[in-house]
Amino acid sequence: MSIKETEQQIVEEFSIFTDWMDKYEYLIELGRSVPIIADSAKQDSNLIKGCQSRVWLDAEYSSGKLFFRADSDAIITKGIISLLIRVYSGRSPEEILDADISFIDKIGLQENLSPTRANGLLSMIKQIKAYAVVYASKNV
Amino acid sequence: MKKISNVSQIRDQFPALNQFVNGKPLVYLDNAATSQKPQSVIEMANQMNSFTNGNIHRAVHELSAKTTVLYEGARDKIKGFINAKRREEVVFTSGTTASINLVAFSLSQRFLGKGDSVLVSAAEHHSNIVPWQMACDRFGATLRVIPVDQNGRWQMDKLDSILDQGVKIVSVAHISNVLGIINPVKEVIEAAHKKGAIVVVDGAQGIVHSKVDVQELDCDFYSFSGHKMYGPTGTGILYGKYGLLEEMPPWMGGGDMVATVSFAHTTYAEPPLKFEAGTPNFAGAASLGAAVDFIDSLDFVSVNERENEMTAFILEEFEKIPGLVLYGKSETKIPLFSITVNGVHPTDLAMLMDKMGVACRSGQMCSEPVMERFSVESMLRASFAVYNTLDDAEVFIKSLRRAISMLS
Structure with missing residues (x-):
């Protein structure tokens, strides 16, 4: 499945929610059900510090693909992280660089990527792209 | 000049208070960050x-x-x-x-x-x-x-x-x-x-x-x-x-x-x-x-009465919420409440309460050393102003309880 297809799948999953409460309950559930990262990987070098919540991002490159694991101390942030991981992890650097994050808009969570939220999510996406830039140049 | 004691007369002067946020009437409790402005200031x-x-x-x-x-x-x-x-x-x-x-x-x-x-x-x-x-x-x-x-x-x-x-x-x-x-x-x-x-x-x-x-x-x-x-x-x-x-x-x-x-x-x-x-x-x-x-123009005797009433109500309700910790306890305290709830992140609480129309602050509140003093990463803060009412305090407690139950 391509990035676009995965995004489309997530948009469809979210389309069944008619009110904010169901949507956030689903995000909380996602956040809770995904133990994304081991404490050992929660080093300061992987820490993206926001004023609101903290995000850890760990990347691994193997066979031309980037694999991400991430975590947060806030559960809703963690739920959104799980979506981002689903979209970006296991992709080639080129695919990651080509992708936009418009699916977040489509599922009505764009406010969570606003810089004013300072929750580390925006920095996490930047960091994912930065990893992709580094490894895209290695692929050449 | 007679001072204003009626809270609805005070509220009427603040256009910002008369709006819906996320489909809910706004309850603005982030006054320690910034307050809303009365019509006279806007004019x-x-x-x-x-x-x-x-x-x-x-x-x-x-x-x-x-x-x-x-x-x-x-x-x-x-x-x-x-x-x-x-x-x-x-x-x-x-x-x-x-x-x-x-x-x-x-x-x-x-x-x-x-x-x-x-x-x-x-x-x-x-x-x-x-x-x-x-x-x-x-x-x-x-x-x-x-x-x-x-x-x-x-x-x-x-x-x-x-x-x-x-x-x-x-x-x-x-x-x-x-x-x-x-x-x-x-x-x-x-x-x-x-x-x-x-x-x-x-x-x-x-x-x-x-x-x-x-x-x-x-x-x-x-x-x-x-x-x-x-x-x-x-x-x-x-x-x-x-x-x-x-x-x-x-x-x-x-x-x-x-x-x-x-x-x-x-x-x-x-x-x-x-x-x-x-x-x-x-x-x-x-x-x-x-x-x-x-x-x-305000009658501060009645402002203080309202503040005391809201504070008494909130402190009593806090007692009933398991795992809630209040930071800053003193006889001389303003209606400003920074809390944590065990097992729940303050930002998650603030996000869900925002969806219920309640504006609170979460995070370190530009005070990292205070967070460190109390060994927490962040807190949830509700801060009240002259235009807040006991109704606001009740909505605050209700939304807090609902957010906690969604998160735990």
Whole structure:
């Protein structure tokens, strides 16, 4: 499945929610059900510090693909992280660089990527792209 | 003039309160960050931008004369509001942070040297820590800290011995932005003065929740923001005793702060203009004057009654919520509540409560050392203002409970 297809799948999953409460309950559930990262990987070098919540991002490159694991101390942030991981992890650097994050808009969570939220999510996406830039140049 | 005691009469003056957020009526509880503005402040800002716009102190034309009168008139209003001895003791700035930076930069040049100390408390906003750290770095001085106890109260028994460690300047919050405790600043001022130290008070919260009388307090400086006291953003005040303002070198150079300028030598204007370089925010100052009039129009006996009622209700409800921890416990506390709930992240709470129309603050609240003192990463804060009601407090508790149940 391509990035676009995965995004489309997530948009469809979210389309069944008619009110904010169901949507956030689903995000909380996602956040809770995904133990994304081991404490050992929660080093300061992987820490993206926001004023609101903290995000850890760990990347691994193997066979031309980037694999991400991430975590947060806030559960809703963690739920959104799980979506981002689903979209970006296991992709080639080129695919990651080509992708936009418009699916977040489509599922009505764009406010969570606003810089004013300072929750580390925006920095996490930047960091994912930065990893992709580094490894895209290695692929050449 | 009869003072306003009815809360719905107060609320009617605030258009921002009459709106829906995420489909729910707004309950605004982030007043310690910034307050909403009454119609009179909004109208004054509109009038300044629409018609009464001319640069102050500079021209003979009518518009300039009018703005100058409003600007200097606002200075008189502030003088009366804080009971300063002279109008020249009131310096306009862009906010509390600018006021503290001004005094930290300028005062330290005259009064801080190698081996000296500056004293702050363990419960300060970053804006009352960082400018002093910068000053200490410049002059080889040391930043010292009055510790707080587990309730968030200053450990006053440690004060004298710290003051003896070469403290030349004390800078402390009148009311903590995280703990909401009205600190014993008067005692600190007395003790510091006995040892010859100068005292700066961060009044960002204090000006909103207490009747400030700078002569009675006898503080050397008192700084506050307009936007937390129902006034416009980008306005602030530094009150300073005139003698000290005279002794202090200027902070920024430029228009309006000079007496004469030549390439060989410049002489400076007298305070307060010495510290008001450049075109000041005269539209903001005039609107801040309107905010002072608004505060003066309120009956604070009934405001305090409402605050006590809301506080009693909230504290009682907090007791019933398992795992809830309140930071800042004192008999002298304003209606500001910073909490954590075991197993639940404050940001998650704030996000869900926002969806229910309740605006709270979460995070470190520009006070990392306070978070560290209480071993937490962040807190959830609800802070009340003159227009909040017991209904607001009830919605706050209801939304908090609902958010907790969604998250646990």
